Amino acid sequence: MSRRERAAQEAAFLRGEVGVDGRPADDAPDKADVEAGKAREQFLRGKTFVGREFLTWLLWRSEAGEPLVEVDGKPATVLFVDRIALRGIAGETTEVVAKGVAAPYSALVRRALDSGLLVHSARLRLTHDEKSYELSVDAEFLDIKSARLPELLSEEEDDRLTERLALAEQASALLDALLRSFLPLRAGKRWSKEAVPAMKAWMRGEAGEGRQARAG
Amino acid sequence: MPILRGAVSLSRFLAEPPAREPKTWLAKGLRVRAFEPLEASSEEDRSAGFVELEDHDATEFSAGNLFYAEHALFSWRVDQLKVSASALRAELAKWAQAFERDQGRPPSRVEKADRRGIIQQMFRARTTPRSKVVDVSWNLKTGHLEVWAGSRKSAEEIGEAVEKCFGVKLLPLTAVAVAGALDIPDTALVPTPELSLGTQSEVRDVEA
Numbered sequence: 001m002s003r004r005e006r007a008a009q010e011a012a013f014l015r016g017e018v019g020v021d022g023r024p025a026d027d028a029p030d031k032a033d034v035e036a037g038k039a040r041e042q043f044l045r046g047k048t049f050v051g052r053e054f055l056t057w058l059l060w061r062s063e064a065g066e067p068l069v070e071v072d073g074k075p076a077t078v079l080f081v082d083r084i085a086l087r088g089i090a091g092e093t094t095e096v097v098a099k100g101v102a103a104p105y106s107a108l109v110r111r112a113l114d115s116g117l118l119v120h121s122a123r124l125r126l127t128h129d130e131k132s133y134e135l136s137v138d139a140e141f142l143d144i145k146s147a148r149l150p151e152l153l154s155e156e157e158d159d160r161l162t163e164r165l166a167l168a169e170q171a172s173a174l175l176d177a178l179l180r181s182f183l184p185l186r187a188g189k190r191w192s193k194e195a196v197p198a199m200k201a202w203m204r205g206e207a208g209e210g211r212q213a214r215a216g
Numbered sequence: 217m218p219i220l221r222g223a224v225s226l227s228r229f230l231a232e233p234p235a236r237e238p239k240t241w242l243a244k245g246l247r248v249r250a251f252e253p254l255e256a257s258s259e260e261d262r263s264a265g266f267v268e269l270e271d272h273d274a275t276e277f278s279a280g281n282l283f284y285a286e287h288a289l290f291s292w293r294v295d296q297l298k299v300s301a302s303a304l305r306a307e308l309a310k311w312a313q314a315f316e317r318d319q320g321r322p323p324s325r326v327e328k329a330d331r332r333g334i335i336q337q338m339f340r341a342r343t344t345p346r347s348k349v350v351d352v353s354w355n356l357k358t359g360h361l362e363v364w365a366g367s368r369k370s371a372e373e374i375g376e377a378v379e380k381c382f383g384v385k386l387l388p389l390t391a392v393a394v395a396g397a398l399d400i401p402d403t404a405l406v407p408t409p410e411l412s413l414g415t416q417s418e419v420r421d422v423e424a
Contacts, residue, residue: 046392047390047391047405049412050392051391053411054391089412116412117412118412135224140390141390142391143227143228144224144225147223149224165287168224168226168353169355169360171224172360172362176394179391183394183400186404187401187404192410
């Protein structure tokens with residue numbers, strides 16, 4: 001081996017490209033580790049887990065179909081519809097997507113939640129003041145996507161624009177009101193003492209399903 | 217134009233507007249970062265800036281075209297010139313063959329690079345830029361600013377431009393930001409082990 005070849009091999013060793021035996025180092029990361037690392041990064045980035053816990057709590061609270069908040073003095077109800085995506089950071093499955101009219105409240109989704117996944121994105125139907133808004137929302141930014149607003153009533157172009165803006169803002173306000181009703185509970189003692197055990201009972205399909213806690 | 221019609225996708229922010237008469241600072245700020253069309257002679261292949269909501273070539277921002285009740289409505293236009301890489305390669309290969317036939321030798325690296333530049337310029341002159349427009353609504357009474365697009369990348373680019381042009385801080389309306397507005401301390405927001413994590417050691421891992 002020439003001096004030049006020896007120097008090249010030594011440099012490759014120092015860069016970690018080859019081992020002491022001169023063979024290529026096998027440092028390709030394990031696929032499962034990469035996936036788990038990515039899931040964890042998504043979970044922690046900007047505290048996305050708070051948004052996921054919010055949507056999971058909302059799913060549990062909304063099943064009864066009762067009004068969850070009041071906006072402008074009028075009750076608002078929420079229904080999860082069509083598509084729901086769950087994500088987790090531990091275990092064998094890091095993402096589950098369920099589709100179907102009643103999929104969000106299905107036993108399959110509840111079991112997945114019980115195993116440690118949380119709702120990451122979902123399609124919601126918000127009903128308020130005899131108006132219905134349908135929108136998709138994700139846990140990380142709580143952006144509103146592909147929203148269907150109530151039918152416009154105005155006929156003039158300018159009035160229609162103003163009405164559309166008002167409806168979009170109302171959809172956003174409804175989402176904020178739900179979040180604002182969740183956060184004080186989430187930060188308080190009742191979260192771990194009452195809400196979480198009741199949610200877990202609901203996920204497991206246990207008798208009673210913590211209805212009392214949900215009503216509170 | 218999503219503000220005017222179609223399905224709605226919104227990235228939501230809270231921005232405290234400057235405590236001055238909006239008619240003076242808003243149009244001025246938008247004009248600072250007004251859209252400028254790409255020049256055929258320039259080397260730039262992307263241009264982005266503010267345009268009027270109803271006329272994507274206009275950057276006057278007169279009060280009548282900017283203010284709708286308590287809202288300021290405008291758009292963000294991005295023009296991009298893309299020269300097809302495969303077409304460029306094919307044209308260059310054709311030229312190299314012709315060069316070799318005429319000169320009896322293949323072109324040198326420098327000659328090839330020069331020719332590539334000429335072909336690229338020729339293609340640029342022929343290509344029409346692709347234009348994309350995203351609407352923005354800013355409720356000057358509540359401070360809510362909405363970017364009417366599903367793409368987070370667009371929302372972030374527009375958010376940055378708004379912050380620079382108007383000297384405001386935009387707060388994305390995420391769960392954590394709303395918690396901050398409600399004076400909920402950061403320490404109260406750690407993952408709930410029973411909901412999202414299997415074991416206590418995993419909680420410790422995440423917290424670390």
